[in-house]
Amino acid sequence: xKSTIVKIISQSKYILSLFILMMIIIFAxxxxxxxxxxxxxxxxxxxxxxxxxxxxxxxxxVLTGGIDLSVNxxxxxxxxxxxxxxxxxxxxxxxxxxxxLVGIITGMLNGILVSLLHLPPFIxxxxxxxxxxxxxxxxxRGQVIYGLPDRFVYVGIGWLYGIPVxxxxxxxxxxxxxxxxxxxxxxRNVYMIGSNIYAAKYSGMRDVRLLITVxxxxxxxxxIGGLIMAAxxxxxxxxxxxxxxLQVVAAVVIGGTSMFGGEGGxxxxxxxxxxxxxxxxxxxxxxxxSFLQPSAVGAIIIIMVSIDIMLKSKVEEISAASVTKKT
Amino acid sequence: xxxxxxxxxxxxxxxxxxxxxxxxxxxxxTKNYYNTKNLTNxxxxxxxxxxxxxxxxxxxxxxxxxMSIGATMNMxxxxxxxxxxxxxxxxxxxxxxxxxxxxxxFLNGIIVTKFRLPPFIxxxxxxxxLNSIALSAANGSxxxxxxxxxxxxxxxVFLKTPYILWIAIACFLLSxxxxxxxxxxxxxxxxxxxxxALEVSGYSVHKAGMQVYIYSALMAGIAGLVLAxxxxxxxPSGADGFEFNTVAAVLLGGTSMIEGRGSIVGxxxxxxxxxxxxxxxxxxxISSIYQTAIIGIVVLIAVIVDASTKRKQEQ
Numbered sequence: 024x025k026s027t028i029v030k031i032i033s034q035s036k037y038i039l040s041l042f043i044l045m046m047i048i049i050f051a052x053x054x055x056x057x058x059x060x061x062x063x064x065x066x067x068x069x070x071x072x073x074x075x076x077x078x079x080x081x082x083x084x085v086l087t088g089g090i091d092l093s094v095n096x097x098x099x100x101x102x103x104x105x106x107x108x109x110x111x112x113x114x115x116x117x118x119x120x121x122x123x124l125v126g127i128i129t130g131m132l133n134g135i136l137v138s139l140l141h142l143p144p145f146i147x148x149x150x151x152x153x154x155x156x157x158x159x160x161x162x163x164r165g166q167v168i169y170g171l172p173d174r175f176v177y178v179g180i181g182w183l184y185g186i187p188v189x190x191x192x193x194x195x196x197x198x199x200x201x202x203x204x205x206x207x208x209x210x211r212n213v214y215m216i217g218s219n220i221y222a223a224k225y226s227g228m229r230d231v232r233l234l235i236t237v238x239x240x241x242x243x244x245x246x247i248g249g250l251i252m253a254a255x256x257x258x259x260x261x262x263x264x265x266x267x268x269l270q271v272v273a274a275v276v277i278g279g280t281s282m283f284g285g286e287g288g289x290x291x292x293x294x295x296x297x298x299x300x301x302x303x304x305x306x307x308x309x310x311x312x313s314f315l316q317p318s319a320v321g322a323i324i325i326i327m328v329s330i331d332i333m334l335k336s337k338v339e340e341i342s343a344a345s346v347t348k349k350t
Numbered sequence: 351x352x353x354x355x356x357x358x359x360x361x362x363x364x365x366x367x368x369x370x371x372x373x374x375x376x377x378x379x380t381k382n383y384y385n386t387k388n389l390t391n392x393x394x395x396x397x398x399x400x401x402x403x404x405x406x407x408x409x410x411x412x413x414x415x416x417m418s419i420g421a422t423m424n425m426x427x428x429x430x431x432x433x434x435x436x437x438x439x440x441x442x443x444x445x446x447x448x449x450x451x452x453x454x455x456f457l458n459g460i461i462v463t464k465f466r467l468p469p470f471i472x473x474x475x476x477x478x479x480l481n482s483i484a485l486s487a488a489n490g491s492x493x494x495x496x497x498x499x500x501x502x503x504x505x506x507v508f509l510k511t512p513y514i515l516w517i518a519i520a521c522f523l524l525s526x527x528x529x530x531x532x533x534x535x536x537x538x539x540x541x542x543x544x545x546x547a548l549e550v551s552g553y554s555v556h557k558a559g560m561q562v563y564i565y566s567a568l569m570a571g572i573a574g575l576v577l578a579x580x581x582x583x584x585x586p587s588g589a590d591g592f593e594f595n596t597v598a599a600v601l602l603g604g605t606s607m608i609e610g611r612g613s614i615v616g617x618x619x620x621x622x623x624x625x626x627x628x629x630x631x632x633x634x635x636i637s638s639i640y641q642t643a644i645i646g647i648v649v650l651i652a653v654i655v656d657a658s659t660k661r662k663q664e665q
Contacts, residue, residue, distance in 0.1 A: 090470075136650070136654070140654050140657060140658065141657055141658075141661060142653055142654065142657055143607045145415070145470070145597075145607070146597070146598075146601055146607070146653055147650070147653075149594055149597070149598070150598075150646055150647075150649050150650035150653065151646070151650070152646075153642055153643070153645060153646025153649065154642075154643050154646035154647055154650070155646075156642055156643075157639075157640065157641070157642035157643025157644070157645075157646055158643055160639040160642065160643075161639050161640060161643065164639065165639065269474060269477075269478075272474065273474070273478075276471055276474075282468045282470065282471055283468070312486060314482055314485035314486045314489075314490060315482050315486060316482070317478035317479070317481045317482045317485075318478060318479040318481075318482030318483070320478050321474070321475040321476060321477065321478025321479040321482070322475065322479060324471060324474060324475040324478070325461060325465075325467065325471075325472060325475035325476070328467050328468075328471055328472075328475075329461070329465040329467060332465060332466050332467065333465070336466075
């Protein structure tokens with residue numbers, strides 16, 4: 024009986040993440056009556072949308088067993104470049120396309136460093152994040168730009184059919200990546216390279232091209248996130264990417280995606296982003312110091328991953344025991 | 351003979367030849383580049399990074415990374431100065447904050463070895479918690495307390511050598527002896543290179559992993575104290591980024607993130623490269639807005655060259 028429960032919990036991928044999300048929602052609605060107000064829930068979803076976009080591309084990278092630490096820096100640089108272009112009277116379309124191009128280029132750079140030059144992803148992307156955030160400072164020359172065109176700002180704060188625009192964009196991005204991961208050969212290869220890179224290589228997969236594509240995806244989502252960030256702030260400065268810090272990684276991890284690759288997926292990251300945003304929101308509602316926010320995030324990361332690992336080893340024990348029984 | 355020499359040069363950490371290139375280039379382009387004042391400045395600024403990097407070297411040799419180093423330094427800085435402010439004697443406050451650092455290492459060790467979390471995630475978690483503690487303890491702003499110890503450590507001189515450098519030398523010698531002359535070092539290298547061999551030969555993998563994280567946290571604690579002396583205050587986010595900079599320095603020093611190859615001596619050069627580059631850019635009056643990008647590019651180049659030469663050797 025006990026063993027079957029353990030098995031069910033560990034086999035359904037997101038049950039643990041969902042459980043944590045439910046606990047936090049229940050906890051939040053007990054502590055703060057204003058938590059469940061429609062206006063508050065919309066605020067949460069809107070705040071979660073940028074984090075979700077940033078970490079959705081990262082999820083694909085983590086599924087291959089890599090990591091992209093340059094997401095924040097790329098988002099910041101893209102926001103800065105787009106803002107500079109728009110202030111210089113370039114059309115919104117040019118600015119957005121230039122921003123996406125920057126995302127693609129940095130993603131390609133990351134991909135080449137990891138796949139062709141065989142650098143550990145952690146180091147390669149950290150190096151590019153240094154270079155990229157340096158470039159953002161150069162683009163801004165220490166200034167802050169504000170007052171972007173109204174139609175661009177609409178992307179950050181506007182509404183469409185009663186839904187905030189950033190939320191719509193987040194849903195579209197996540198849906199596309201979800202389908203790509205679940206329904207395409209590319210998606211299957213991502214899981215395969217993450218779970219067993221040697222098997223993937225021997226079966227003739229073009230791992231170089233795959234890895235570059237994966238990092239380009241992460242670059243593009245980072246660029247989209249950066250554009251929305253600039254639009255929502257109606258401003259840009261060189262450090263704006265740092266706002267999310269390592270929360271981007273935390274969202275993926277809390278979502279149950281394994282850092283070793285091959286396990287997890289987009290749905291988990293949605294849950295992870297929601298958990299992180301609700302924690303921040305709840306602390307604001309209760310009036311707890313924002314200094315305490317990181318510790319809640321840190322504790323949840325450690326507890327979640329420990330339970331996950333414990334359950335997995337339990338399942339291995341149980342299945343090993345059942346095998347010996349049969350023989 | 352010549353071939354032998356060539357092979358040795360090839361095996362050197364990438365930081366050494368990059369340091370040579372850097373000082374030659376800036377020596378030609380900057381006036382009065384080679385003087386002792388510049389040298390002492392570089393060394394004094396490099397000390398906290400070096401001490402923290404000693405601990406990070408050990409962790410990386412076990413195929414881990416300690417992301418909580420910067421946060422531990424923040425916490426120790428803030429604790430030390432707040433305790434002094436509240437009338438605790440300087441040395442007692444120092445010991446208490448170092449004990450707090452050791453406790454952090456203990457925690458990291460337990461999470462990594464007993465709960466078997468990937469080190470990156472485990473230390474990412476503790477990093478967040480420690481940053482909270484430092485920020486709440488300092489109430490979000492810099493804490494200050496007048497004391498002569500800062501000047502003694504950051505400017506005092508013994509045998510024509512600054513105290514701060516003596517501390518770095520002590521940490522270097524301790525790490526070198528631990529890594530090369532003690533069983534601890536063998537275990538550390540085995541943890542990264544061949545974990546199973548370590549288990550089979552009867553060593554406790556848990557104990558070795560535990561010791562590594564405690565050592566890293568202790569070094570971060572000492573680095574935090576030295577940094578507090580240098581900036582003469584406790585800044586709750588003053589050491590942010592040290593976790594990444596130490597990783598960069600260790601890798602520039604030729605330590606590999608897989609298979610337990612590398613040395614403390616390499617780390618010395620890695621730290622020196624980062625600091626020499628930073629200081630030279632300041633001397634050249636290159637605006638600080640270009641510095642991050644330039645250092646990032648250098649780190650990337652060095653790591654790429656290192657990785658490709660190592661791959662060639664293997665082939």
